[in-house]
Each structure stands twice: as structure tokens, then as C-alpha cells.
Amino acid sequence: MLNMLPTDSYRVYILVVPLSILLLAVPLWIYSGPGPGFAALVVAAFCFFVISSLVRKVVKAREQECLLDLQLIQSQKLAAVGELSAGIAHEINNPLAIIAQEVEWARHQLQAEKPDGKSLAELKDSLDEITRQVDRCREVTHGILDFARKRDPLVQSTEINKLVEDMAKLVEREVSHEGICVIRQYEKDLPPALTDPPLLRQIVLNLLNNAAYAVGQNGTISVETRMPDNGKIEIEISDTGCGIPKEDLNRIFDPFFTTKPPGKGTGLGLSLCHSIVIRLGGTIAVQSEQGKGSAFTVRLPLEYNSHKSR
Amino acid sequence: MNIAKPKVLIVDDEQDFLETIVKRLLKRQVDATGVDSGREAVRILQEQSFDVVILDVRMPGMDGIETLMEIKKRSPLTEVIMLTGHGSIQLGVKGMQLGAFDYVIKPAEFDELLEKVNQAAERKMLHEERVRKS
Numbered sequence: 469m470l471n472m473l474p475t476d477s478y479r480v481y482i483l484v485v486p487l488s489i490l491l492l493a494v495p496l497w498i499y500s501g502p503g504p505g506f507a508a509l510v511v512a513a514f515c516f517f518v519i520s521s522l523v524r525k526v527v528k529a530r531e532q533e534c535l536l537d538l539q540l541i542q543s544q545k546l547a548a549v550g551e552l553s554a555g556i557a558h559e560i561n562n563p564l565a566i567i568a569q570e571v572e573w574a575r576h577q578l579q580a581e582k583p584d585g586k587s588l589a590e591l592k593d594s595l596d597e598i599t600r601q602v603d604r605c606r607e608v609t610h611g612i613l614d615f616a617r618k619r620d621p622l623v624q625s626t627e628i629n630k631l632v633e634d635m636a637k638l639v640e641r642e643v644s645h646e647g648i649c650v651i652r653q654y655e656k657d658l659p660p661a662l663t664d665p666p667l668l669r670q671i672v673l674n675l676l677n678n679a680a681y682a683v684g685q686n687g688t689i690s691v692e693t694r695m696p697d698n699g700k701i702e703i704e705i706s707d708t709g710c711g712i713p714k715e716d717l718n719r720i721f722d723p724f725f726t727t728k729p730p731g732k733g734t735g736l737g738l739s740l741c742h743s744i745v746i747r748l749g750g751t752i753a754v755q756s757e758q759g760k761g762s763a764f765t766v767r768l769p770l771e772y773n774s775h776k777s778r
Numbered sequence: 779m780n781i782a783k784p785k786v787l788i789v790d791d792e793q794d795f796l797e798t799i800v801k802r803l804l805k806r807q808v809d810a811t812g813v814d815s816g817r818e819a820v821r822i823l824q825e826q827s828f829d830v831v832i833l834d835v836r837m838p839g840m841d842g843i844e845t846l847m848e849i850k851k852r853s854p855l856t857e858v859i860m861l862t863g864h865g866s867i868q869l870g871v872k873g874m875q876l877g878a879f880d881y882v883i884k885p886a887e888f889d890e891l892l893e894k895v896n897q898a899a900e901r902k903m904l905h906e907e908r909v910r911k912s
Binding site for chain 1 (some may be wrong): 875901
């Protein structure tokens with residue numbers, strides 16, 4: 469990457485600028501005769517050296533600037549990778565520790581001369597726990613795989629209101645027991661959008677799931693669709709839940725960032741949403757006030773254009 | 779864009795539901811087959827290919843999520859519509875993440891289900907087209 473500096477084109481100037489001066493000076497010399505022409509040539513030669521050294525300096529400076537930019541991007545990438553691997557390591561290490569412990573305990577049970585009912589029950593417990601922890605690990609790796617799988621969206625004509633309502637219904641069934649009420653406000657006559665329905669469902673369901681978690685009990689989740697201007701649609705999912713502290717707001721889309729207790733969430737949900745929205749050529753924004761609730765707004769193009777969004 | 783006759787596999791452990799829905803789908807120009815367990819679904823998928831699988835989430839033995847994983851492993855282009863009797867967001871999130879096409883609450887309206895089947899079949903066709911091009 470580093471040898472493909474964009475300043476390569478600037479190198480041309482080192483030659484072109486002084487040469488064009490020379491080209492100007494020669495006709496001048498011929499036109500004005502040998503006397504003053506010679507003086508002109510001296511001036512031209514002087515200009516040649518001054519300008520070429522100046523251009524050289526500028527080019528060098530540009531090169532350095534580009535190099536620094538590249539290095540900065542590289543180091544930011546490395547930092548992101550570092551953070552990501554730390555997250556993965558952390559998410560996988562905890563279940564691994566539990567598995568190791570359970571295995572040791574199971575071994576201990578087996579070492580008993582005659583395994584009785586009690587130790588068999590303990591063994592079963594250990595196996596169950598190991599299965600649970602393996603599931604937890606699997607969830608993490610699946611999340612990462614999903615993240616890495618750069619599947620191009622498969623575009624189909626989609627009724628946005630219907631898609632959102634389907635997911636809202638699914639969530640409503642479960643949260644109504646908790647005294648959470650789901651309010652809808654759908655824009656009428658929304659034209660069908662060209663987008664990837666399962667990917668969009670994944671986003672909506674994830675956001676609804678988060679909203680339900682944030683509310684916990686007794687509150688409302690609002691689902692809204694809008695068409696702010698031609699060619700764009702907005703889906704807003706807001707809740708009256710706990711809200712997000714200011715200091716966390718710019719980290720919520722980072723992979724593995726979670727405030728849920730260990731094992732309850734992988735911290736991949738929102739980062740997945742973010743990456744899917746980007747893939748669909750849209751944006752996702754959040755507004756939140758601690759103690760009052762949060763609102764997530766997904767803005768999508770009415771027509772996904774694979775060339776524009778790539 | 780509609781596939782002439784989508785080939786659909788319905789997986790549900792409730793025999794009554796299974797029979798009725800197969801009958802109704804057949805009547806509506808859908809080549810429908812029914813099986814009553816996840817294991818049976820995976821077996822039949824080895825023998826023949828289907829465009830769309832309608833899969834009950836809750837089944838004894840191999841449950842819906844396991845069956846979904848197995849289906850997506852063996853034939854990733856087959857689209858899967860999950861049927862659920864109760865709203866389980868967690869299962870929904872999991873299913874969608876594993877590549878399910880949609881998540882429908884039972885009892886689903888028949889026409890709605892049919893529309894989703896057609897949409898899923900269209901998607902599979904688009905997918906195959908893309909694979910062929912690349």
C-alpha cells in the first residue's frame with residue numbers, strides 16, 4: 469500500500485514546471501537577439517533552479533503528509549483490531565474458564581471409588597453447564613462470522629410498514645406481559661422500497677429487542693415510519709427506558725461494547741445493525757437521555773443502489 | 779416476478795396443522811410437502827432440493843433453530859420462514875441472525891403466509907441468478 473502514494477503524480481511537476489519556463493525563455497532569446505537574450509537566459513536559468521528546488525520541496529512535503537496520513541489510518545486500524553481481539557478474547561475466555569472448572573469438577577466426581585446418585589447428578593449438572601457455555605461461545609463466533617460475512621444485499625420490493633409491523637407484533641406478544649405497550653405511527657402510502665428484507669428485519673428486530681430490554685417493565689416502545697424527503701425512508705424505534713449515558717453514546721456501535729451482565733449479551737447486536745445499515749446504503753443515528761429513553765433512527769434509501777453504496 | 783411453482787417443505791410436529799396447510803398450499807399452485815420433525819426435514823433435503831422451508835420453531839427433538847442451522851449448512855440458498863406460536867424475541871433475533879428469511883407468528887393468515895412464500899421463492903431465484911453470473 470505504501471508504495472502507491474498519491475503524490476506520484478506531483479513528481480511530474482518537477483520536470484514540467486521548469487521545462488515550461490525554459491520553453492518560454494528560448495523563443496524570448498531568439499526574438500530579442502543575443503545581448504539582452506543572454507541576460508534573459510541567465511534569469512531563466514536562475515528561475516529554473518529556484519522553482520525546481522521549490523517544487524521538489526513541496527512534493528517532498530506532500531509525500532510526507534500522505535505517509536503520515538497512511539500511518540495514522542494504519543494505526544487507527546490496528547487500534548480497532550486490537551480492541552476487537554481484546555473483546556473476542558474476553559468474551560471467549562470467560563466461558564472457557566467456566567468450562568475448565570466444570571471439567572475439573574466432573575473429573576473429581578469420577579475419581580470417587582463408586583459413583584453414587586449424587587455424584588452422577590453433579591456430573592450431569594457439569595455437562596449441562598458446559599453445553600451452556602459452548603452455546604455462549606458459539607453465539608460470539610456466529611456474531612463475528614456475520615460481521616465478517618460481507619454478503620451483498622439481495623434487493624426485493626419491500627413493504628416497509630408491513631415488515632416493521634410484523635416484527636412489532638412479534639415483540640408485542642412477549643412484552644405485553646411486562647406491561648410494555650407498543651405504539652405505532654406509520655406513514656401512510658409509503659411506496660415499496662427496494663431493499664434486502666431479511667437484513668432489514670434483522671435490524672428492526674434487534675432495535676426492538678434492545679428497546680424492550682431498556683424498558684424492562686411498564687413503559688412504551690414507539691415504532692414510527694416516515695418519508696422525510698423523496699428517495700429516503702426513516703424507521704424510528706424509541707423507548708421510555710433507562711437511556712444511554714452520554715459517555716457511552718459514541719461507543720454503542722463498537723463491537724463487543726455492552727452494558728449487560730456477562731453472558732447476557734455479546735455486545736454485537738448494535739454493531740451488527742450498524743454494519744447492515746451501511747451495507748444497505750443507509751445511516752443509523754441515536755438520541756438518548758439517561759433515565760428518559762432512547763431513540764434509534766434508521767434512514768434508508770428508497771432504492772438501494774449497489775454502485776452508490778459501495 | 780413469481781416462480782411458476784415454488785417447491786415448499788413444511789416442518790411442523792402438529793399433524794393436523796401440517797395436513798391442512800399442505801392441502802391448502804397445493805390448491806394454490808404451490809408444490810408443498812410436509813414432514814413432522816427437524817430430523818426428517820434434514821433427511822428429505824438431502825434427497826431433493828426445496829425453494830422454501832416453513833419451519834416450526836418449537837418441536838420435540840431437533841428444534842427449529844437447530845434445524846435452521848442444519849438446513850443453512852447443507853443448502854444455504856434455501857430460504858427458511860420460521861413459524862412461532864409465541865413471541866420469543868430472543869429466538870427471533872437468533873433465527874434472523876442465522877439467516878432465516880422471516881419470522882411469522884402462528885396462527886398466520888394463509889394469504890399472508892403464501893405471499894411470504896412467494897417472496898422467499900423469488901429471493902432464492904435472485905440468489906441463484908447471482909451465483910450463476912459470478
